[in-house]
Amino acid sequence: MIKQLFTLLLGSFLSVAVCAQTQLSKETQSYVTHPRGLYVLQNATIVDGTGVAAQTDQDIIINGEIIEAIGENLKVPEGATILDMTGKSIMPGMVMLHEHLFYPKATPGGTFGVSQMSYSFPKLYLAGGVTTMRTAGSIMPQADINLKNFILEGKVPGPKIDATSPFLDRDGLGILETYSLKSTKQAIEAVKFYADMGSTSFKVYNYITRADLKAITETAHSRGFKVTGHLCSITHREAADLGIDNLEHGFMASSDFIDNKTPDECEPFKQHKSLLDLPVDSPKMEALIEHLVKKNVAVTSTINVFEPYTGREVVPGGGLKALYQDARDKVYRRWASKQNRDSLDYVLFNKSKVWEKAFHDAGGLLVAGTDPTYDGRIVAGYANMRLLEIFVEMGFSIPEAIKICTMNGATYLEQADSIGSIAPTKIADLLILNGDISKDIKAIRNIETTFRNGIGYSSEKLFRAADGKVGVR
Template identity: 45%
Template sequence: MMRRRVAALVAAALSAPVMTPVKAQRAPVGPATRSYVKVDTNVLALTNVRVIDGTGAAARDGQSIIVRDGRIAAVGAASTTAIPAGAQVMDLAGKSVIPGLVMVHEHLYYPVGAGTYGNLTESFSRLYLAGGVTSMRTGGNMNGFAELLIAQAIARGEKPGPWIDATAPYLEGPGMGFNQVTILRDSSEARKLVEYWADQGATSFKAYMNITRDELKAAADAAHKRGLNITGHLCSVTYREAADAGIDDLEHGFFAMNDFVPGKKLDTCSGRGGAAQSMLAQADPEGAEVQALFKYLIDKKIAVTSTLTIFETFTPGRPMPPGTDVLIEPLREQFAQRYASTQRNTQSVYAKAFPKGMAMERAFAKAGGTLIVGTDPTGGGGVIAGYSNQRALELLVEAGFSPLEAIRIGTLNGATYLGRGALTGSIAAGKLADLVVIDGNPAARISDIRKVQLVFRQGVGYDPAVLIESVKGKVGLW
């Protein structure tokens, strides 16, 4: 559960020695995956590279990374780090290596119209990997078993994609009208749904906007008994009430917060949309009320997930999101029309709420809160797997974080929340070789995060260009 996973940022992992014995754990590569792989060798040396290790420490130039059987065997100065006999050597002069991105509000579905979401497990899993995502949590499930099954297939090497923490279908009460979600009637049903999906292999849970406090507590208790986390995109329950109910994480930064909406009724979704965003636009991140809420969440060790990419699509004056060219034509046109409409909306509450939401996230982290990051490919579209993950880090920098801080939020913070900080999320001897090779220096220019040349998951190097080409113009079909 969250209280155990985020108590500290795995200090032992950060102080690992330069050389350490490693256990073989290279990712399996099946026949259907082979065409996407560019590097597959037992022993690999990445030399003369700039290392941005994910801890927030300054970039180190002139480094070598030795990979053996899927794990990092050594990291150190290229001039003194021995290259093992028989290693495949890649000279990466002028390039950077960062840890694989660990993103925690992702989806394997996409809006296709009429309140319905299409199952894009095949194309999105490839795009996430191409964008540098090597680990991810799905932040709610509209596909039932599909997400659990593709997570298992990726683990077996039958399909390309990140390691997936697969979240069960949403825990939701009546009100939203989704035709792909079971509606809870009481706390007993909430507990039973958690137990059922945990038995089926789900490894996370997500509460949604019309859940009650009692249902949320029942779900949190049931999840924690299995050692699993529960997050939430809330409305009927305030952030403070959710903390009392045992939630581990709050989605969408402070855009979903309605703690300060006047007349908020218990267990009732009030203030959704305009009212909540209006309150956010007026909130003072340094004010006593907001700082008290931050402290309450921090004291209970509750993380907050930034999803600025989805809110950017609601905000006039923002650039067209990257990656929409991979969509099938009807979905591409559908979003283009929506984007044009957003730009014409001179009365949009998001014009003020979006920058204030950024400021709230920065203030929460500054107060000592644990910020993690994801993208949320829902809303009205335009948030495209892989591309949006890179954009998410750019937006964190726009919000006031340094590039090194943004990279840490997108790597080690996420890995630590998922309980995998000792395995991945930073570049250190003994960890999985989850690495991204970038043609540039994102520590100096965060926009270089888009220049991904190679993505290693457990020591196997995937070609992002081949992954993208395999789905381009088809995203929306599968």
């Protein structure tokens, strides 16, 4: 009897907990066009995230937060709402692995600084089709973790978040909001501290030592978490041998090709020159790629960060209106000053395209992110849409480009059984696009609805809510 009573009470408690998790605030509800329910999306073109060719005239049944069935001319369940997808296409919600919740700013003394964007960026990411994201380095980890929970609780709209630790680095970075570790022991304690706080992945940076990286990866792995890195002092090959899980920025942060490189020392000018001097078809790069694939190290493309200026959008993806006026003016001035003066940017951009595709084609796990930092030109949401377009420029097919931005990210996060592709029993994280993305990748800029966990949000309303806010909040 006592056992039965306990089971009944536990069931009631879980039922209340589930209801609490799905109760949306008025703020969140204001962006919802399709509350969680029973839907049949009819006559859609689907690019499912697995890399295969698009399927046409498909129906999708969404029941609650789960995809229940996919196929042609499915029987409409009693009580279902029918949504006509004629002329529209559907792809999975994007799973992006190098995102941030901050934006660059001017700081005292000429240092580089950033400001937390807890209001605008979650909306922009969701509007731009991102349903799951990793914050690959934070400046306010407590804010990122709180925001992750607020989104899950329905208090604010946004993607699901894999919250990364602050940047783990030694002295030399020069970002006002970051802390410099003083010892390997301190690095170990930092991993434990932020894991206890709620961080679920870890990021090492430019000036870290090999001893630090070894200790950080061992400590993080012992807690079941992965480590990624934007490196300089440590080569990609060394990092792979020390157990790192992921390398950021394609091969643009690789210091492997510096002649007589000083161990554990970041030499940015030599690193930059070594990549400019390296032939695009270098056997040395081929050997590095082969080593990373063998070691199962994922590589994150942030190719949009390196997009040149001449003849291209001021804000890639079209998000200039999202910036507050001072930021807009600053970004525009830099863009204008770089017109026809960015030939070296083009050289490295084009090399990076080739190297990243070579890694993918060699069997490496290429994942994606936008890294909205640098000079303020890269804006959450807008940059994510633009990234897909660049992948097609790189020579990927449209299904391949979509897979990199969806299923590959889910695979890295070990969540491919529930997100990353469109399939029965998976979570209903879907993008409804006006137009046929299987024929024109630019349809990614026409997101009508972002379904996240079975709830449909208006992309237009989310974008509009952030207009003029980026750089402020």
